[in-house]
Amino acid sequence: MLLRTPLFEAHQRMGAKLVDFGGWEMPLHYGSQIDEHHAVRRSAGMFDVSHMRAVEVEGAGTAAFLRHALANNIDKLMTPGRALYSCMLNADGGVIDDLIVYFLTPTHYRLVVNAGTAEKDLAWLQALLTKGAFEARLTPRNDVAMIAVQGPLARRIVGALLPEGSAAIAAMKPFHSVAVGNNFVACTGYTGEDGFEIIVPATAATDFWQKLHAAGVTPCGLGARDTLRLEAGMNLYGQDMTEQTTPLESGLTWTVDLIADRDFVGRKALAAAPPTMQLVGLVLNTPGVLRAHQVIHTMTSPGEITSGTYSPTLGLSIALARIPVGTAVGDTVQAEVRGKLLDCRVVKIPFVRNGKSRILPLTNPGEPA
Numbered sequence: 230m231l232l233r234t235p236l237f238e239a240h241q242r243m244g245a246k247l248v249d250f251g252g253w254e255m256p257l258h259y260g261s262q263i264d265e266h267h268a269v270r271r272s273a274g275m276f277d278v279s280h281m282r283a284v285e286v287e288g289a290g291t292a293a294f295l296r297h298a299l300a301n302n303i304d305k306l307m308t309p310g311r312a313l314y315s316c317m318l319n320a321d322g323g324v325i326d327d328l329i330v331y332f333l334t335p336t337h338y339r340l341v342v343n344a345g346t347a348e349k350d351l352a353w354l355q356a357l358l359t360k361g362a363f364e365a366r367l368t369p370r371n372d373v374a375m376i377a378v379q380g381p382l383a384r385r386i387v388g389a390l391l392p393e394g395s396a397a398i399a400a401m402k403p404f405h406s407v408a409v410g411n412n413f414v415a416c417t418g419y420t421g422e423d424g425f426e427i428i429v430p431a432t433a434a435t436d437f438w439q440k441l442h443a444a445g446v447t448p449c450g451l452g453a454r455d456t457l458r459l460e461a462g463m464n465l466y467g468q469d470m471t472e473q474t475t476p477l478e479s480g481l482t483w484t485v486d487l488i489a490d491r492d493f494v495g496r497k498a499l500a501a502a503p504p505t506m507q508l509v510g511l512v513l514n515t516p517g518v519l520r521a522h523q524v525i526h527t528m529t530s531p532g533e534i535t536s537g538t539y540s541p542t543l544g545l546s547i548a549l550a551r552i553p554v555g556t557a558v559g560d561t562v563q564a565e566v567r568g569k570l571l572d573c574r575v576v577k578i579p580f581v582r583n584g585k586s587r588i589l590p591l592t593n594p595g596e597p598a
């Protein structure tokens with residue numbers, strides 16, 4: 230039996246195509262994945278992300294526990310409401326999950342973890358708590374839903390629907406959050422656009438979803454979410470990072486704090502084994518579409534595409550690929566696509582930010598095959 234979010238019936242009424250996503254019955258699209266993608270880039274779109282798990286971490290030892298459990302350093306969170314993106318590593322430095330941690334009080338933090346890894350994450354965190362005898366407790370929040378509202382009009386629309394928080398919402402910077410009544414509004418997202426991820430009581434989720442729709446926000450599914458996040462150069466757990474790869478091999482070095490005097494899980498393994506592979510962006514120079522698991526040929530040893538798609542914003546095919554260290558931005562590599570070797574240019578990611586291309590245009594961009 231697939232799990233369902235509090236918005237399941239709303240998705241059915243809107244005609245969503247529902248699919249199995251990590252054990253959850255979730256909308257793939259509501260008619261046109263491309264239209265939903267463009268809505269986020271040009272106006273505003275909304276996503277049901279209630280399958281992700283919010284977890285409260287509370288107690289006198291909470292900060293010490295999170296310093297140990299996370300690769301990024303929560304000491305960077307100096308004021309209530311600040312948020313931090315981090316990986317949670319195993320002893321070998323592999324990525325158990327990526328998550329966002331919010332600082333609420335010195336003894337209360339909130340984590341938001343991925344849906345497909347939620348139970349594994351909770352078990353891992355509880356084991357670390359027990360082993361380290363930290364004075365903290367974990368409380369999964371099963372009484373809330375989460376809606377992401379993303380796009381250039383998101384700030385204006387969300388502020389209008391939550392008037393008591395409109396001033397704070399208008400001024401909010403990325404990776405900040407604020408409580409507005411019973412809602413928790415965070416300036417975070419997975420699209421490369423301005424916007425918010427809003428935690429609401431589960432009982433109020435459908436009403437808020439409907440108000441967003443009435444205000445002109447386009448409902449969007451997993452298909453658009455994937456093309457948007459890839460254009461934004463954002464990793465997908467299980468593809469671009471796994472328990473077998475480290476953050477240093479996954480374009481996430483910036484999320485690992487090796488400077489502070491802090492013995493976090495996986496630190497010793499990262500220090501002992503400098504990466505030989507790196508995650509880069511690729512743009513296909515010819516017609517075709519790059520897909521996950523296609524082999525990449527470089528001047529040294531081969532690599533592999535971890536995520537690939539046709540970019541609706543750029544009108545060409547893009548990918549994230551794990552290739553040997555030493556291949557530089559601007560170099561040409563070759564992808565094996567249907568038995569042919571096609572030239573790709575190595576580019577700096579993200580490909581798109583705030584609706585604008587971040588890469589130099591190609592003379593003859595490829596079209597979908």
